[in-house]
Amino acid sequence: MMPGGTIKHLHVVAHAVRDDPAIRRFVGAIMDVTAARLAERQLREVQAELAHVTRLTALGELSASIAHEVTQPLAAIVTNGEACLRWLGHPIPSPEEVQACVERMIVDGKRAAEIVRRVRQLTRKGVSQKMQLDLNDVINDAVSLVQHEVVSHRVSLRLKLSPELPPLFADRIELQQVILNLVINGIQAMDTLSDRPRELLIETLRDEQGYAVVAVHDTGNGIKPETANQLFEPFFTTKPNGMGMGLSICRSIIEAHGGRVWASNHVRQGAVFHFSLPPTKVNES
Ligand SMILES: Nc1ncnc2c1ncn2[C@@H]1O[C@H](COP(=O)(O)OP(=O)(O)OP(=O)(O)O)[C@@H](O)[C@H]1O
Ligand SMILES: [Mg+2]
Incomplete structure (x- = not known):
């Protein structure tokens, strides 16, 4: 850290020279690699940004598909809900049938939520x-x-x-x-x-x-x-x-x-x- 608080990245290379057994000498060099480090970090950030943008583009291309994946279970939920109401309106309601409909509705609801979760995951940004x-x-x-x-x-x-x-x-x-x-x-x-x-x-x-x-x-x-x-x-x-x-x-x-x-x-x-x-x-x- 420099006196002003800024950080410099240094690369140090040194090796011991043993020409005189009584003295231990090191010869080396210190290089300031701050610019290279910053450039590397910027490159990583730009790459992450680019990956994010192209992911969104790919999702854009898939939007019709994704909408379909969500609409399908939603339509099934509606169908099962209607069936449920019909069973409940029967002169002799059948709890088994109603239960089966509700169970299918839960499965489909979870399926739609799962697709949404996967899409949201893919829109995540960051490193x-x-x-x-x-x-x-x-x-x-x-x-x-x-x-x-x-x-x-x-x-x-x-x-x-x-x-x-x-x-x-x-x-x-x-x-x-x-x-x-x-x-x-x-x-x-x-x-x-x-x-x-x-x-x-x-x-x-x-x-x-x-x-x-x-x-x-x-x-x-x-x-x-x-x-x-x-x-x-x-x-x-x-x-x-x-x-x-x-x-x-x-x-x-x-x-x-x-x-x-x-x-x-x-x-x-x-x-x-x-x-x-x-x-x-x-x-x-
Ligand atoms: N499965 C494949 N069979 C034949 N050629 C392919 C195949 N995949 C990719 N290519 C060739 O490689 C090129 C580059 O593919 P890349 O995925 O990088 O870009 P793109 O598909 O053209 O555009 P983008 O993916 O950015 O929408 C394609 O334009 C195509 O010519
Ligand atoms: Mg492509």
Whole structure:
């Protein structure tokens, strides 16, 4: 801390010189790395801000889907409420029927509340909050928000989730964002298909190094070799309304978790996007 109260970050390097056994000498240098530290912090803040904005954009794209996910259980509640009233108005009311209706209403009410909770979670702003989590759970959460999107684009979505994943120490919202970005890209990549089924497969597995791996496969037209090394660059897009930020955000999130993300083509058709995450280290849990 400087006399004026400001903080400077210093990087000190030194080593002992043993030319005279009677004297211990150190030779070293002190570098002022304050500017670099501040720039790093600003970069992290800007990245978090950008991730937040693109998350909101993705949610905007999904808004019809999300509205549908909430409206459906609400409509079911109304239907069951009406049925309840009818049973109560019967000359011989049936408590069992009324009870069954009310139970269904509670389940649907909880379902709607759960969707709202997940959307609100995704709109959260702020820096990374890492915790111990189950990757398959994160995938199920993300998938619940795109169900309708999948159906309305005539895509069949399949999950192949391994029960043997390592425990992870990660930010749930950020991983959901990665999965949503890859799923939305997969759906968009199959939008023009008319000659074959539109299939999206989300797979999890544990690789030989003990890393958790997620693979999102589609049956679209795949990645063109000439664009393969630009996919993850910010603002690279081949879509008329694309921002080109999806994959670049995915990469920065996964790398901040010590993992990596890569893409390839299937032999016959379609692309597959993979990411891998290291298992929890003992000192993190
Ligand atoms: N599943 C896929 N199959 C084929 N090409 C893909 C696939 N996913 C991404 N790409 C290519 O990579 C480009 C970059 O993807 P990215 O998600 O970063 O941006 P975007 O989808 O174009 O826009 P944004 O995600 O910001 O709305 C896409 O425009 C597309 O050309
Ligand atoms: Mg995208």
